[in-house]
Amino acid sequence: MERKLMSGNEAIARGAYEAGVRFAAAYPGTPSTEVLEFAATYDEIHAQWAPNEKVALEEGIGAALAGSRALVAMKHVGLNVAADPLMTASYVGVNAGLVVVVADDPGMHSSQNEQDSRQYARFAKVPLIEPADSQEAKDFLKLAYEISEKFDTPVILRSSTRISHAQSLVILAGRHEVPIRPYEKNIAKRVMMPAFARPRHVAVEERLQKLAQYAEDTPLNMIEWRDTKIGVICAGISYQQVREALPEASILKLGLSYPLPQQLIREFAEVVEELYVVEELDPFFEEQIKAMGIKVRGKELFPMTGEIHPNLIAEKILGRPLAEKLEVPAWEEEPVPTRPPVLCPGCPHRSVFYVLKKLKLLVSGDIGCYTLGALPPLDAMDSVICMGASISAGLGYEKGNPELKGKIVSVIGDSTFFHSGLTGLMDVVYNQGSTLTIILDNRITAMTGHQDNPGTGYTLKGEPTVALEIGPICKALGVKRVREVDPYDLPALEAAIKEEVAAPEPSVIIARRACALLDKSPKTALNIDPEKCKVCNSCMRLGCPAIVKTEDKVTIDAALCVGCGVCVQVCKFNAIVKAGGEND
Amino acid sequence: MTKTTSILMGGVGGQGIVLASKLLAHVIQAHGKELKISEIHGMAQRGGSVLTYIRYGDEVASPIIEVGQADIILASEKLEAWRWLPYLRQGGIMICSTQEIKPMPVITGAQKYPEKILEKLQELAAAGKLGALYAINALAVAKHCGEPKAANVALLGLLAHCLEFPLQSYLEALEAVVPEKYLEVNKNTFLLGYQTLMRQQ
Ligand SMILES: Cc1ncc(C[n+]2csc(CCOP(=O)(O)OP(=O)(O)O)c2C)c(N)n1
Numbered sequence: 001m002e003r004k005l006m007s008g009n010e011a012i013a014r015g016a017y018e019a020g021v022r023f024a025a026a027y028p029g030t031p032s033t034e035v036l037e038f039a040a041t042y043d044e045i046h047a048q049w050a051p052n053e054k055v056a057l058e059e060g061i062g063a064a065l066a067g068s069r070a071l072v073a074m075k076h077v078g079l080n081v082a083a084d085p086l087m088t089a090s091y092v093g094v095n096a097g098l099v100v101v102v103a104d105d106p107g108m109h110s111s112q113n114e115q116d117s118r119q120y121a122r123f124a125k126v127p128l129i130e131p132a133d134s135q136e137a138k139d140f141l142k143l144a145y146e147i148s149e150k151f152d153t154p155v156i157l158r159s160s161t162r163i164s165h166a167q168s169l170v171i172l173a174g175r176h177e178v179p180i181r182p183y184e185k186n187i188a189k190r191v192m193m194p195a196f197a198r199p200r201h202v203a204v205e206e207r208l209q210k211l212a213q214y215a216e217d218t219p220l221n222m223i224e225w226r227d228t229k230i231g232v233i234c235a236g237i238s239y240q241q242v243r244e245a246l247p248e249a250s251i252l253k254l255g256l257s258y259p260l261p262q263q264l265i266r267e268f269a270e271v272v273e274e275l276y277v278v279e280e281l282d283p284f285f286e287e288q289i290k291a292m293g294i295k296v297r298g299k300e301l302f303p304m305t306g307e308i309h310p311n312l313i314a315e316k317i318l319g320r321p322l323a324e325k326l327e328v329p330a331w332e333e334e335p336v337p338t339r340p341p342v343l344c345p346g347c348p349h350r351s352v353f354y355v356l357k358k359l360k361l362l363v364s365g366d367i368g369c370y371t372l373g374a375l376p377p378l379d380a381m382d383s384v385i386c387m388g389a390s391i392s393a394g395l396g397y398e399k400g401n402p403e404l405k406g407k408i409v410s411v412i413g414d415s416t417f418f419h420s421g422l423t424g425l426m427d428v429v430y431n432q433g434s435t436l437t438i439i440l441d442n443r444i445t446a447m448t449g450h451q452d453n454p455g456t457g458y459t460l461k462g463e464p465t466v467a468l469e470i471g472p473i474c475k476a477l478g479v480k481r482v483r484e485v486d487p488y489d490l491p492a493l494e495a496a497i498k499e500e501v502a503a504p505e506p507s508v509i510i511a512r513r514a515c516a517l518l519d520k521s522p523k524t525a526l527n528i529d530p531e532k533c534k535v536c537n538s539c540m541r542l543g544c545p546a547i548v549k550t551e552d553k554v555t556i557d558a559a560l561c562v563g564c565g566v567c568v569q570v571c572k573f574n575a576i577v578k579a580g581g582e583n584d
Numbered sequence: 585m586t587k588t589t590s591i592l593m594g595g596v597g598g599q600g601i602v603l604a605s606k607l608l609a610h611v612i613q614a615h616g617k618e619l620k621i622s623e624i625h626g627m628a629q630r631g632g633s634v635l636t637y638i639r640y641g642d643e644v645a646s647p648i649i650e651v652g653q654a655d656i657i658l659a660s661e662k663l664e665a666w667r668w669l670p671y672l673r674q675g676g677i678m679i680c681s682t683q684e685i686k687p688m689p690v691i692t693g694a695q696k697y698p699e700k701i702l703e704k705l706q707e708l709a710a711a712g713k714l715g716a717l718y719a720i721n722a723l724a725v726a727k728h729c730g731e732p733k734a735a736n737v738a739l740l741g742l743l744a745h746c747l748e749f750p751l752q753s754y755l756e757a758l759e760a761v762v763p764e765k766y767l768e769v770n771k772n773t774f775l776l777g778y779q780t781l782m783r784q785q
Binding site: 003005109133161162165166167168169237240241243244247309310311321322323324325326327328330331334335336337338339340341342344375376377540543545547548549 | 621631632645663667692693707
């Protein structure tokens with residue numbers, strides 16, 4: 001049988017194809033991004049980027065009510081944005097199946113927090129499904145649609161970095177064509193106002209009872225009997241880590257992990273001598289199992305933070321590590337330098353942070369590549385909370401401390417502005433703030449790997465579409481002072497920032513230049529003339545990875561330099577010049 | 585469970601670790617093994633450390649490799665070889681490129697690029713802690729063949745000596761994975777990498 005090596009995300013998209021899904025929407029976010037990118041490769045699936053996760057889920061709800069199987073994908077924090085529709089979609093139910101794929105990031109490989117999204121299943125009273133590898137990601141997703149339709153509920157399929165970004169072999173199947181279900185109007189079930197919502201809440205509680213019954217028999221939950229001395233309850237990636245660490249142990253593997261199969265858990269607990277729960281982040285299973293009156297060990301052994309790896313499991317449960325360490329005395333002597341991500345050579349964001357630092361302004365930051373402006377040597381950011389918070393928190397800074405007025409700059413990327421910046425900017429106008437908002441318009445959603453957004457003029461499927469213009473949007477929101485600057489033009493940028501931050505009314509600067517990684521025009525690297533260079537280190541303050549300092553001189557790495565020319569404008573001695581494009 | 589082979593590939597964003605792991609995956613799959621590949625590429629494009637775990641055997645549970653567990657490390661940069669060294673098991677093999685890419689804290693002078701990494705690795709090998717140490721300037725090999733971005737393919741040539749699969753499987757993988765336009769260069773780079781070891785021995 002042919003098997004294909006697939007990441008969890010690719011397998012989820014394949015599952016959507018095989019399950020007859022017709023509509024998929026998402027906002028990108030690591031580690032969930034590729035779900036929609038792969039879904040878009042199937043002609044049968046209408047896949048689209050939404051400006052944010054709330055919009056994506058609402059679109060999915062609409063598509064499912066209209067009669068098409070629908071998939072919505074997001075990273076864990078995206079579900080916070082989409083939480084409002086989720087909570088009530090639970091009451092409304094579906095017509096055709098609706099699955100919300102959420103990818104957690106224990107260990108925060110690429111996130112601002114490590115919340116445990118399983119809590120949302122309990123919170124919204126919807127079933128939770130957790131695959132443990134790519135094959136399961138595909139197969140469980142198909143089952144999720146059956147559950148969604150059988151129980152009339154949205155279903156959450158929860159992945160994590162080690163599922164979404166790990167590849168394993170998958171047996172493929174064909175597409176099961178699911179016709180569009182007939183649309184029927186049903187006001188009492190779908191218009192959630194108090195009189196109609198009350199009976200729907202009762203229906204949700206009944207549904208949960210039925211799902212709990214279903215959890216006892218579903219093939220998604222199973223006991224693997226091995227030695228009964230040690231028994232472990234686990235789901236998702238933790239199943240693989242437990243198998244690695246304790247190949248002899250019996251395992252109750254949960255695939256449908258909310259609501260819990262109480263009877264199955266009791267059976268398992270009665271047979272095994274020692275019962276453990278291994279789960280990353282919150283004691284989600286553990287607390288529920290303890291509430292059943294069952295003695296189980298979990299978080300007394302394992303951390304609430306980060307990933308839980310096989311070595312730790314073996315150490316805590318067997319009392320010995322899996323592997324012997326390689327003794328490397330020299331390794332312990334001096335710290336190994338870290339290799340943090342940096343703004344790329346030629347990144348149009350760099351000069352903005354250089355100027356903000358120079359002018360000593362308070363920078364209310366946001367999430368994107370530009371968050372790297374918070375790192376040395378730029379250090380030009382005061383806070384970063386969640387997507388969209390820059391503009392609204394900036395207004396809060398102004399209202400919360402009058403002394404800060406006139407020094408506050410909110411910095412936000414183009415994709416983030418479309419995601420959730422508009423309402424904040426509206427409020428700066430409405431509540432008569434005077435903050436400066438700099439929109440870093442690099443014409444793409446760069447951070448997550450260059451996805452299109454409402455400003456780029458292309459859809460997820462690569463079709464041309466309307467490109468929304470940020471300037472007119474800001475004006476329509478009531479900002480009178482809106483201007484555009486090329487961030488490569490340092491004097492113009494500095495002058496604009498000085499002027500606009502001092503203005504007694506809301507102002508917007510759109511720093512517009514395409515992401516350096518997407519600019520394919522020929523590049524001529526720059527060179528430092530050692531005769532003229534006084535090693536004053538001015539250019540080093542840009543934090544450009546192409547500018548390298550050795551003991552007594554500063555040089556430019558021609559292989560990295562894209563010749564943006566920002567450093568030329570910083571040098572007081574005219575030492576930086578165009579080289580002849582030597583590439584070594 | 586029978587023994588799984590664990591290979592850790594470490595490098596710097598933009599160095600093309602992904603191609604090397606794809607090629608190796610193709611070889612492993614062609615021999616009917618189970619395999620899992622785990623990639624951390626969150627902010628890789630921005631010049632951060634990139635890390636790929638490849639595990640194969642008759643059965644593979646965990647997709648990750650922990651400290652002391654890698655049978656082989658393939659590092660496309662010297663500092664990255666040093667960074668991931670503790671992940672090697674006693675007697676494991678270190679394959680590394682002698683290329684040096686300075687990270688930002690070194691560029692700004694906040695931290696120092698460790699000195700004598702190669703010498704220290706050689707000492708470990710001499711003390712019998714490493715099963716073998718293969719260090720070449722993979723970038724130079726790749727440049728010589730005409731495509732600096734293929735440096736990791738040269739390292740794959742070294743790796744081919746350490747695994748149980750025949751040379752032919754790697755050439756087939758190259759043919760299946762690399763676009764026609766770049767095939768010749770990549771094949772040459774792979775073979776030159778492969779031959780460096782025969783010359784060393
Ligand atoms: C609610 C939420 N959704 C998604 C993400 C993942 N994410 C972080 S930044 C970003 C996009 C940034 O794009 P943009 O604002 O254009 O900045 P750029 O990276 O291009 O500089 C995304 C999708 C997130 N952190 N939070």
